[in-house]
Amino acid sequence: MSTLPSISMIGLGNLGWNLAKKLSEKGLHIARIMAESNEENQNFAESINTQLCSDYHDFTKEELVFVCVRDHQVSDVLDELRDRTLWSVHTSGSIPIGSASAKNIGVFYPFQTFKKSYDAQWHDVPIFIETRDSALDKVLYTIGSTLGAKPMPLNSSQRKQIHIAGVVGSNFTNHLLHLIDKEITSKDLPLDLIKPLVFETMRKAFDIGPEEAQTGPAVRGDNDVIDDHLNYLESSKDLQEVYRHLSTSIQALHS
């Protein structure tokens, strides 16, 4: 399959904004985006030479529609699109592909963290693809490769598994940085002090494996340091609780 169908989209949240922008940068024109018609969205649509729409009737049987809405809305949106589009493809890590009768439904789940108005990296990013139609499969692989990412197959059960890993590896690690930021900036120490340490931690973990890479008072069994830190954090209850919980978790895993 060498020609791609017309591409449209629903939703301009964190993922939708990034997907639309990158598709456009890579020369894939977006026919229309269904999203609220506010100034921000209008300006964005104009910047990538597409138009906003507001009605499911605007989509056609010639279009592949990427569904980039909140998880709890996906099912309803797919129902609306079922007989209107060539293919409807959702982008969620949490939603199974659905009933076997819906052959024109697919999944295109970029395993990345996205924030609206912040250009995400796509290079080498896994995009997990699930379809029940080999023609759609080929189209989604072509689009994924065009983005510079790494499309690969993953079934719905594995997708939930990797989505959980993504929450832990991205949302939770970011939260740890947020707790640190709150703590040290209150003592006039800038967060950037911790940047080389954080990147080195990740480099080492992927180089030699996180089990072998583990260091620190918890894995050393240095309970005096842990107790001292917990006492120090008496006035930062949120960080204190996380410190206590994760130290216990490290010791349990390494015991």
Added chain:
Amino acid sequence: MSTLPSISMIGLGNLGWNLAKKLSEKGLHIARIMAESNEENQNFAESINTQLCSDYHDFTKEELVFVCVRDHQVSDVLDELRDRTLWSVHTSGSIPIGSASAKNIGVFYPFQTFKKSYDAQWHDVPIFIETRDSALDKVLYTIGSTLGAKPMPLNSSQRKQIHIAGVVGSNFTNHLLHLIDKEITSKDLPLDLIKPLVFETMRKAFDIGPEEAQTGPAVRGDNDVIDDHLNYLESSKDLQEVYRHLSTSIQALHS
């Protein structure tokens, strides 16, 4: 101060090994290292053209000695060295500089994660320095700069603060990767799948700040996804507990 004193060291653990290796690579000769005389340490000493020793009497009044031992041993080692060396400098994030009478004692705390036999990055790494002697201060700044790092002053109270941040940002983030590794490799998914996501998460957090960068089901209030993930993790109790705890922590901080 342009000439450096003779440099020696005590301890060849994760930090000692890395500090000795980098000092040597940067052309700073190490006179002797006090460490167990086993084959591994002998080979290492030979590789950096130094010798092992086993007795505090081997150190002299002409030497600066870096003390790279476990936190609970630092105090005893400094006592042994007190009247023997020119300067004794510990490398711990947890130990205060000590009594005001000990002018020949200093602190040189590289804010990095170290593992024996794994060459750590030193470039731009903050090294927190505390002394009560301006001559020692200059020497430690010179050594820190020679390593390619960023020496800067920090008092004992701030050092404890930043050490806690280091435990959270390094030991805890590594532990999250360990939990992920354990979970997904049991489902035949390789840990490397998560590498682009983790590095992008860090890039974004330092670019726009972790509060603004936070994404995921917890900050969205998507409790259906959280409950679904917790059910799925019923057979992985350690990860389930961490997932529950950190989701609650995110929601508390963003509420």
